[in-house]
Amino acid sequence: MPIILSIETSTKACSAAIHQDGKLLSVSELYNEKSSSGMLTTLIEHVVKTASLKLQEVDAIAVAKGPGSYTGLRIGVSTAKGLCFTLEKPLIAINTLEAMAFSIFDLKSDAQNPVTNLQSSIVNLLCPMLDARRMEVYCAVYKADSLEVIEPTQAKIIDETSFADLLEKHQIIFFGDGAEKCRTTLGANPNAVFLNHTIYPSAKSIGALANGAFEQQQFENVADFEPFYLKEFVGTTPKKNSI
Structure with missing residues (x-):
């Protein structure tokens, strides 16, 4: 009965959840027009506490791998990898779509x-x-x-x-x-x-899908794993002053 901590930061919505054997124990979701991913650590602490667990009791970390916001994906994946290294837990990556x-x-x-x-x-x-x-x-x-x-x-x-x-x-x-x-x-x-309302990706679905991946031992190489950006980031180049 694996316990999985899931993280979702692909869009302006940000969420974390705890599942045990595919059953949702706790979830915390936040939406902010600017960015919610900066609150990710707080959300993780909240769901772990609500589930009456300690981080060390988690069997795996699941994360939305993308596609989605470049910044959001970087934050989510970096956080997930950091937890995997610290806790020595496997990493599961789920397609956001x-x-x-x-x-x-x-x-x-x-x-x-x-x-x-x-x-x-x-x-x-x-x-x-x-x-x-x-x-x-x-x-x-x-x-x-x-x-x-x-x-x-x-x-x-x-x-x-x-x-x-x-x-x-x-x-x-x-x-x-x-x-x-x-x-x-x-x-x-x-x-x-x-639909008449917007559906955002959520850690609730990430965790549910991650349970099946855990059972099949579909784990990522934590050291080498990168977000699924789908497209290369295209930044803007500042204009040079004309002489």
């Missing part, structure tokens, strides 16, 4: 869950989206009933033709902080479904 899809998949028995309200005669799909630049998003497509990957994680520039083949035969639920800016472009298609 997969965790977002799982958050909806895990609620499929809930009458309020959007998956249950779609047409049952066709195969429905989930498309978590994280905001990138302009009309670009980080996204992936999963089957809503099994989380089977239909389209792998990618950086995608959204236009009127995006997902056209899939939308011909499937209803797709688009969600995440990158979905809203795609509503105008894709919303005219009757098979494109947009």
